[in-house]
Amino acid sequence: MTRNVHDQFAKQCLKELLDPLGKVETSWKVPGEVQEIDVYFLPSQPLATNGESLGLLGKLATTPAIFEPFRNPVSKFEVLSCIGKLAQVHGQVFRQAKRANAQVRVIELPRLWILSPTGSEEFLESFNAQPDLVNYPRGMYFLGKSLYTAIVAIHQLPVTPETLWLRILGRGRVQQQAIEELKSLPNGSQHKDNILELVYDMLAILEARIKQNQDLEEDDRELIMQLSQIYQQRLELATELGKQEGLVQGVVQGMQNERRTMVTYLLGSRFGELDQELLGIIEPLMALSPEEFTPLLLQLSRLELLTRFGEGT
Secondary structure, eight states, X not given: OHHHHHHHHHHHHHHHHHXXXXXXXXXXXXXXXXXXXXXXXXXXSSOSSOGGGGXXXXXXXXXXXXXXXXXXXXXXXXXXXXXXXXXXXXXXXXXXXXXXXXXXXXXXXXXXXXXXXXXXXXXXXXXXXXXXXXXXXXXXXXXXXXXXXXXXXXXXXXXXXXGHHHHTXXXXXXHHHHHHHHHHSXXXXXXXXXXXXXXXXXXXXXXXXXXXXOOOOHHHHHHHHHXXXXXXXXXXXXXXXXXXXXXXXXXXXXXXXHHHHHHHHHHHHHHSSOOHHHHTTHHHHHTSOHHHHXXXXXXXXXXXXXXXXXXXX
């Protein structure tokens, strides 16, 4: 369950960051298979905006890409499963080209980027994964050229602004440091506020689970301790600024937006991509306080939520 929270956070982060650059789909269904790709990205042609602000992530997004982020170190079976999904997507590209009597260009074939918090030397050697230090920083390991696959060992990435948007998807000290760097960016920096909102939403969910006496990993408890005080200070500052500038209504609206984001995030972490039925219960749930709707969203089944908060109830 905790892992689902981090998976949802990673997918939402990647969608938020990559949206300006092209078409982003999360939980993309693999044709003919009961499988999903976490994030499937197709860059705009030409790119709608410059991806340089995303550093290394922007470089990975210059061609069609599949991103598979993992909260725990990726296993050998998971790597093979990801490669299998990539093969299905490549097959679809070739079939579409054949129907159109066209040739497939290498640049049109999606690359697979497996994002793992760590990767041992033995594990990487088992796939003969090799670095490409001429074109990429340390921490990037490429499988055979025809496999279109690389494993990103996030803990090995250099601590630079260029790697920030990948390191924030790591875990433990790596993620915590990345969040500190994110908070220290100048106000108004591109992507800062939106990604911090996702961080705080994740924090609120983890805190709610502590209140319900649910077990959390040590990494998550450290993250809560790191962010709780800052989150509280942020809310107090927003309220004070609102009073000073006569913008209390704006603060209230901001709190409503945060509540909507949190309800949507919780639903997504439980049930994946939201359909019209689940989208329809967001407003009724927002009428409750976070203390009321959080346990309901964590405990009730889809059917129970729809019965209680759906139309006509």
